[in-house]
Amino acid sequence: MVWFRMACVALRLSWPHVLTPWRSPLLRWRLETYGILGDDGRLLHADEMTCGQFARFVVTHRGPLVRFLRWAASL
Numbered sequence: 151m152v153w154f155r156m157a158c159v160a161l162r163l164s165w166p167h168v169l170t171p172w173r174s175p176l177l178r179w180r181l182e183t184y185g186i187l188g189d190d191g192r193l194l195h196a197d198e199m200t201c202g203q204f205a206r207f208v209v210t211h212r213g214p215l216v217r218f219l220r221w222a223a224s225l
Contacts, residue, residue, distance in 0.1 A: 155223035172204035181207060
């Protein structure tokens with residue numbers, strides 16, 4: 151049941167960009183404030199984020215992301 155609620159939170163955060171979450175203004179802003187780095191080592195602006203950079207961030211930070219979704223699902 152927790153996984154279902156976590157999926158609902160993820161959908162709510164990326165809506166209406168479910169199939170392209172790196173285009174979601176909310177998620178892009180959050181990743182920008184998190185401090186995601188580009189290939190050249192500088193901080194990325196939200197408008198510069200690509201699918202690959204988003205996927206790399208999700209894979210490398212999956213633990214904290216899952217903990218956040220679990221926390222948000224418990225609210």
